[in-house]
Amino acid sequence: MTVTVAAAxxxxxxxxxxxxxxxxxxxxxxxxxxxLLIAERSPSGQRLYRQDAIPLVRFxxxxxAAGLTSRRITELLPCWDAGHTDAEQRAMLRAExxxxxxxxxxxxxxxxxxxxxxxxxxxxx
Amino acid sequence: MTVTVAAAxxxxxxxxxxxxxxxxxxxxxxxxxxxLLIAERSPSGQRLYRQDAIPLVRFxxxxxAAGLTSRRITELLPCWDAGHTDAEQRAMLRAExxxxxxxxxxxxxxxxxxxxxxxxxxxxx
DNA sequence: CTTGCCTCTGACGCTAGCGTCAGGTTTTAG
DNA sequence: CTAAAACCTGACGCTAGCGTCAGAGGCAAG
Numbered sequence: 001m002t003v004t005v006a007a008a009x010x011x012x013x014x015x016x017x018x019x020x021x022x023x024x025x026x027x028x029x030x031x032x033x034x035x036l037l038i039a040e041r042s043p044s045g046q047r048l049y050r051q052d053a054i055p056l057v058r059f060x061x062x063x064x065a066a067g068l069t070s071r072r073i074t075e076l077l078p079c080w081d082a083g084h085t086d087a088e089q090r091a092m093l094r095a096e097x098x099x100x101x102x103x104x105x106x107x108x109x110x111x112x113x114x115x116x117x118x119x120x121x122x123x124x125x
Numbered sequence: 126m127t128v129t130v131a132a133a134x135x136x137x138x139x140x141x142x143x144x145x146x147x148x149x150x151x152x153x154x155x156x157x158x159x160x161l162l163i164a165e166r167s168p169s170g171q172r173l174y175r176q177d178a179i180p181l182v183r184f185x186x187x188x189x190a191a192g193l194t195s196r197r198i199t200e201l202l203p204c205w206d207a208g209h210t211d212a213e214q215r216a217m218l219r220a221e222x223x224x225x226x227x228x229x230x231x232x233x234x235x236x237x238x239x240x241x242x243x244x245x246x247x248x249x250x
Numbered sequence: 251c252t253t254g255c256c257t258c259t260g261a262c263g264c265t266a267g268c269g270t271c272a273g274g275t276t277t278t279a280g
Numbered sequence: 281c282t283a284a285a286a287c288c289t290g291a292c293g294c295t296a297g298c299g300t301c302a303g304a305g306g307c308a309a310g
Binding site: 063066080089093100101109110113114117 | 188204205215235
């Protein structure tokens with residue numbers, strides 16, 4: 001008979017989070033300052049994170065790349081954490097979705113434009 | 126018998142350029158400061174533009190949206206103006222192309238991520 | 251013990267594309 | 281002629297996500 005015990009999760013320090021997610025230590029501190037990432041503290045004051053902080057930071061990077069501000073991300077975090085959403089949050093999700101789609105379209109148009117020029121300059125050196 | 130005369134192009138002032146391209150007057154001045162857009166000057170010192178300045182400014186906007194800096198755009202302008210390109214410029218064109226494509230891919234991934242969350246929060250209110 | 255790496259809290263710096271205000275000239279409409 | 285609208289040159293401000301430096305404490309290894 002086996003008994004499963006809730007294993008005390010190994011907490012990691014800020015450097016490990018930063019390396020794991022491919023960002024700077026400064027960036028991780030900044031995320032905390034913006035309310036994106038809450039850390040426990042060791043008795044001596046060092047930040048301690050759960051391991052899922054690493055994918056979370058990666059996720060922040062993805063959203064930043066998509067043009068969301070840290071403020072928007074904090075407002076949308078409950079949609080992930082709890083699965084709980086109100087009408088306002090769903091509207092924000094859709095609005096950001098549309099923004100991103102529009103941005104993709106703009107980028108695609110710019111890409112097409114550049115490709116034309118590349119084609120011309122290649123056949124016409 | 127009809128004689129075609131090279132019609133003296135009607136020059137426009139900065140306000141018309143700005144309205145035509147959907148940007149601010151300040152932006153147009155900024156482009157000049159960055160070396161993107163050269164303007165003639167009237168005797169009193171006002172900037173005078175040819176009408177193709179409007180599509181040019183639109184193009185700048187498109188490139189800005191694609192993440193190119195004004196510096197890069199100035200370096201690539203000869204590719205449009207003269208059709209003349211050297212190897213370095215062609216390499217820059219390709220590099221920018223790759224950057225934009227990578228950015229599109231990132232945005233698409235973020236969009237897919239958001240769509241998943243939207244689907245969850247919709248079926249699971 | 252001390253060497254060396256990691257972490258801490260401020261706090262200022264940076265970039266890029268403008269916004270905006272100040273104070274003055276020019277052009278245009280009536 | 282005159283008032284409004286448009287234009288000019290500085291020059292400082294703003295945002296957002298960090299970089300970077302300063303000065304000080306924490307922590308495992310030899």
